[in-house]
Amino acid sequence: MALLSRAAVLLGKEVRTEFRSRELLSTTIVFVLVVVVVFSFTFDPSSNESRRFGPGLLWMAFLFAASLMLQPCFLREQVNDTLSALRLAVSDPFAIFLAKISANTLFLLLTELLMLPVFAALFNVSFAAQLPGILLTFFLGSLGISVVGTALAVISAQARMRELLLPLLLLPLLTPILVVSTEVTIRLMQPEPYMEWKGIGLMAGFDVVFLTVLWLFGEYLLEE
């Protein structure tokens, strides 16, 4: 399909650009680390407490990091008006969104996967047994964050105080993701871990709903 191949070309460019400089990834990873460390001062990171508060802390750190990481996504297209070039080149604006969302999901996932062993070491918890479940949760959560975040990045790029506006708009909208993914992660970290499929279903539903909304309204977001 033309839509997917165009999105793939754009995704390739996004990934190539990022891996050339790696500034976004490295800054995001360090930021997550800083947030995790600072937050851990607010509770006693013994094993029991870690299991209760750890997952929430982890997801909060990811959410904050994402809200900063998503900023440049459309800001960098404003620099030389490359967004107009993209809109002229691609007949379906949804291809642009698909590519940006895929890139953002990929970068978020990379950050999360790199943080996982660090988090496990800092809080003496083990994820090894439940790795597939963790990966699925991270993927669905990151996708949800990226879909909504990419759309809001377009909106905030056109407003003043955009550095503050994007997190401000993003965090309330992502409440379902935060709540559900924390619960699912807690279940996976318990002494008798199990997969909370209802939560997974809720997250998948969130992702599908917002992808559909973006598909319907994306072209208006990119209008001049």
Add this chain to the structure above:
Amino acid sequence: MTKRVLLGVVAIGLVACAAYASFYIAPEERTMGAIQKIFYFHASTAWAGETTFFVCFLANLLYIWKRKPQFDWLGVTCAEVGAACITVVLITGPIWARPVWGIWWTWDARLTSTFVLWILYICYLLLRTLVDEPDRRALMSALFGVFAFIDVPIVFGAIRWWRTQHPAPVIMGGPGSGLEPTMKAVFFFNVLAMHLFAAFLIVERYFLEKTKHDVELLRQEAEAR
């Protein structure tokens, strides 16, 4: 002008009647006493707020489709009135909870979701102050409004599921549940009154927005000369 005045008089009159009915006609609840009567005000305002947000959503959709500034005015008007209604809900909830449960706040499903809903519409209003160009502002806030409205049922669903995992005291049962007939009648009368009052506020605010727009147009014409 007279129609608006009439609406105002009727709305305020109805609210006054509804208040009277709540205090003097509705019987006192067995366990909670007089403080329970705040429920009539609390729940009916909540319903009015939810209706207003739905109208806001429709206005947003219509703006995206038709691009008429009137829909933008309706959108911001409904968002403001809706946010005001929910503010009342968030204040009356704790006022009710404190004497009954001894706590100001509890993270129960409905109250938490309502809080997030309130924050979302405050964000909508904040976004509007941060985009300068009127057409951009209208389109961006309409799109955010659509996202926010679609998110609301998901927020309610997710938080309700979350609360089933961690049961906590519930501020009050569903409106109309376990209400005896007189109470039900008073409640629905309150709902009607609050809706009409919200409609009055919306009309007045809408015309304020329209006047702002007309003044701006005149100013631009004057500058061009």
Add this chain to the structure above:
Amino acid sequence: MAIAGRNGSGKTTLLRVAAQLVRPTRGSISFCGGADHPKPQIGFVGHSTMVYDELTAAENLIFFAKLQGVTEAKTRADELLREVGLEDRKDSLVRTFSRGMRQRVAIARALLAQPSLLLFDEPATGLDAESSAWLTEHVRKLRDTRCTILMSLHGESPMARLATRAVRLEGGSVIADTQRGAMLQSIFAAAGC
């Protein structure tokens, strides 16, 4: 067709509406006289270069070629780089280019999919005499390939004289048109830039 007018007369808006980047508040566009005619391949050169500073010239062109579905993207990119005289700098980051060189990359990008409609928004701005002369020559070649060109210009210049038709805009409306008897010189003279 050359489009003249003072700042704020609507030249950029007109070109962006023609490219369908901006939705008009009133009115509509049709191509080749028919509302049902499919949108032609459009090349746009605006105030900004519309290329990525952090990629090389070659990478930019290959990327945009693939995005537009141009077959043999690399070959086409090389071909255009040769045409605009940037062959020896093709593997340098666009960030390192001068204004004149960036303009050449922008034009190469616009030509990738062999557009039948070219839109130029004040292309000679900020160019030195040498680059300006190169651009004029290039536009002449493009004009001779029977490609439709709409170009907004600031003042009379050799490039303006290449036009087969000129209009002047003021306040978003056409107030003079060589097709209706106005003189080319008067269209540009009155623009007073």
